[in-house]
Amino acid sequence: MQPLGPDLAHTHPRPVHWVATAAAVAAVMAGSSVFQPSDAKATTATTYSAPRTGALPGLTAPDPRAAAYPMDCPQAKPDVLDRGSADLDGDGRPETVAVVRCHSATGTPPSGVYVLGQPERRGGAPRVVATFVDPKEGMSVRDFGVRGKKVSATLLGYSSTRVPRCCPDLQRTVNWQWRDGKFVLKALPVPGSV
Incomplete structure (x- = not known):
């Protein structure tokens, strides 16, 4: 039987290669377990209703500029950096996911990512029904998107207080x-971990 490709005898791994690979994978895994949102399950408000089926006509997605966010911004309401809307839970009512942060003329304050549900009463403000990223975690958000029923983002953070x-x-x-x-x-x- 003929070999399928050129002789690759120089590519045979030796035990030292396996040890180095295992150490590299362990380091990546250790680093990745440290850097993730503090709660693997997003917090959800207790008043969030159970899903229903079928779209409800006439409902618009909650306006993220009208919501009151659980953030302590000293000078003004938080800035809405990005948003996306969809019926995420299949109850027939659209939710809005908003990326917000405190306003700052300089620097990059940490972001929060919140799910907004319909107001409790007509004309009321949208309700924060879930927190995906709390600003207290010190992260920024990039590549945010709502596609179908999935919300995705890239979270940026710092390995130590010494990092600018x-x-x-x-x-x-x-x-x-x-x-x-x-x-x-x-x-x-x-x-790079796979």
Whole structure:
């Protein structure tokens, strides 16, 4: 039987290669377990109703500029950096997911990612029904999107207080999806770990 390709005798791994590979994978996995949102399951308000089936006519997605966010911004309402809307839980009512942060003329304050549900009464403000990323976690958000019933983002963070706030040195792509009555977080593999 003929070999399928050129002789690759020089590519045979030796025990030292396996040890180095195992150490590298362990380091990546240790780093990736440190860098993720603090709660693998997004917090959900207790007043969030159970899903119903069928779209409800006439409902518009909640306006993220009208919501009151659980953030302490000293000077003004938080800035809405990005948003996306969809019926994430299949109850026939659209939700809005908003990326917000406190206003700042300089620097990059940490972001929050919140799910907004319909107001409790006509003309009322949208309700925060889930928190995906709390600003207290010190992360920024990039590549945010709502596609179908899935919310995705890349979270940027810092490995230590010595890292300048301008230049996050950690990143993790994550997504959230409604499953079994709650939003479930899935962290994708760290780049270069596979």
